[in-house]
Amino acid sequence: MVYSLLALDLDGTLLNKAGVVTARTVAALQRVRAAGAAVALCSGRASYSMRGVEAQLGFAPFVVSFNGAVVHAPPRPSDNAKSSDNSADNSSDSPDNNAKTLLFRNEMTxxxxxxxxxxxxxxxxxxxxxxxxxxxxxxxxxxxxxxxxxxxxxxxxxxxxxxxxxxxxxxxxxxxxxxxxxxxxxxxxxxxxxxxxxxxxxxxxxxxPPDMNKGVGFTKLCQALNIPIEQTIAFGDGWNDMEFIAAAGTGIAMKNARQELKDIASRITEFTNDEEGLAIELENFLSKGLFGPKN
CATH class of the missing domain: 3.30.1240.10 (Hypothetical Protein, Haloacid Dehalogenase-like Hydrolase; Chain: A; domain 2)
Known part of the structure; x- marks a missing residue:
């Protein structure tokens, strides 16, 4: 079995303390995508507050925002194609939430x-x-x-x-x-x-809204992509990652994570987010051929 969906928390996981996605991490994520797996960002942030992170990645991932209450898919290639040329600025990798497809939204009453x-x-x-x-x-x-x-x-x-x-x-x-x-x-x-x-x-x-959390939004994304939950892997560090990590096929807590999250995770990274812990884990999984398209 391979993992066909990689889901990542932002602060304390994908981002270091400076709010940066390192070049090594970006390279690892590009390799995950090249292997055929989908990449999703899963955050408590608003969708529009995640655009800067997407720009650092250089591609448009799936986005679970507002702690699971909103889920977007990246734009399709035809959505961003220029009529006169094939400029990279308008490719399907352009990180623009405004062009994304809404998959799920739950509002407060x-x-x-x-x-x-x-x-x-x-x-x-x-x-x-x-x-x-x-x-x-x-x-x-x-x-x-x-x-x-x-x-x-x-x-x-x-x-x-x-x-x-x-x-x-x-x-x-x-x-x-x-x-x-x-x-x-x-x-x-x-x-x-x-x-x-x-x-x-x-x-x-x-x-x-009642019963809303990152795990719910993450599950909605899996259903939309028709990806079995056992083919998913997630990384997180905080209290709002509890249901998210529990829902994934393999839920991994960062070394710098809250103890409550470490207690329920499948495993814990060897290094923190400031030590490129995520990149190191992804490189290890990639070396074993554990990322690929859904079966």
Whole structure:
């Protein structure tokens, strides 16, 4: 058996601490694709906040974004072909989310949005409200603005600072509440909201539709590609990778991963994301001929 789908978390896995995909990693991913396997990026980030990473890869991968709530396929060659020439700028490898095919999307309901906003207001916290192309945010203090800026630096997300969330006309795939006490925030949210999926990080909590997580989005992608789950391999490092790593045929935790993820992973990489741990693992699998098209 070979792996026909390689799925990768971004921060702490594909990216080093500088937010860079190393040349060695890019070369390994190109070899995976040349062997006939598909490559997917699976992140908590918004789809539009992943474009910079795609540009570093030099090709358009499949994209599972918003912690599984949205799944895109790369554009087909005909979608980007120029009528007059075959410029590489418009090839099927051009990393442009706007040209991708939507495979799956799950949005929060108006009632769920209202619950999150009410809870955040009670806790006096700022909220990321994810719009179609940017993040809407109401900030009422320097601390809240600093946290939004920190998130911008981490993900490259574009912000629109507004005075009132009621002006937004679209429903989000997820929302995010800032705060350095995620355990307390999750406790309050569980007591004051109904059925939301909650995912914590060190300085924020993400709120999604019920039963939504990266594992769900990853499974939706496998179904769309008709790839058996046992022919998939995934790499991750964080709390939001738990269901994702558990769902894959082979789920691998980075050496720098949270212990909770290491405890459920099939194995752990020998090196961290800053030591090109992913590239080393992929090179090992490639040397054994373990990547290829689906059977």
């Amino acid at each position: 108006p009632a769920q949005v209202s619950q999150v906003l009410q809870a955040a207001n009670a806790m006096r916290r700022a909220v990321n409200y994810y719009g179609p192309d940017s993040i809407y945010c109401v900030v009422t203090s320097d601390e809240q603005r600093a946290l939004a800026h920190r998130y911008h630096l981490l993900t490259g997300a574009t912000y629109e600072f507004i005075d009132d969330y009621s002006i937004i006309q679209t429903l989000p795939p997820k929302m995010l509440i800032f705060g350095h006490d995620p355990d307390i925030m999750i406790k309050y949210l569980r007591e004051n909201t109904s059925g939301l999926a909650l995912i914590k990080d060190d300085w924020f909590v993400e709120c999604l």
